[in-house]
Amino acid sequence: MAKHIATGTPTQVAHPVKTSLRTAVAYLVAAAIFLSAAIPLMQEHLGDYLPESWVVWLTGAAAFLVALATFITRLMALAQAQDFLANIGLGTGVENEPETIAGEFITDGPYEGFPVAGPHEPTRSPDRDWQ
Template sequence: MNTHRKDMPTQIAHPWKATVRTAVTTIVSAAVLFVVAQPIIEEQLGAYLPDAWAAWYAAAAGFLTALGAALTRIMALEQAQRVLALVGLGTGIERETDSASPDA
């Protein structure tokens, strides 16, 4: 079980909470898009789309939600944080702790 420290980003201290937050924001965004776009798509393209298009649209939203949540969970791993820091997308915590060390 991870314990929260002041120098630890919340994504690392509580990775499942970060994952759930990402899933919630993605599904809410997809739901809003579905509610707004569905009538427009149906009006403009309804004659050309198969009857099951809405189910495929909803399945795509669900897939993207699951994928986003899985990637968020993977990015919270310590190994992924090291890689993200190498490409300039780290949390910044590693720089603060590195500069505070006597070897710096």
């Protein structure tokens, strides 16, 4: 697979399901770390004051936050949301990328030596067919 810098379509718009799944994994890892640290500390210090079902409620709250973050990420991956974010100055910036000529190579930055992509159709994901 050739390495190139694609212009035009943000990856979160081209691959919205993958974007949402990456967010879900990130929040699941964070929730697992939080719960593994918080539950023993709370049991030690507040175990006498809390009902026995509090661990289930805390785990449920963490799961709800993971689901909510995933849902919000999925909404933000919609093209309409990206247009709105660009209008208020929080866009991805792909609309400001300079046009490039195929055959050139990037000369500075983290992608130095990579070929520059020529004009091409925006990246599309097969999982966008359901929209």
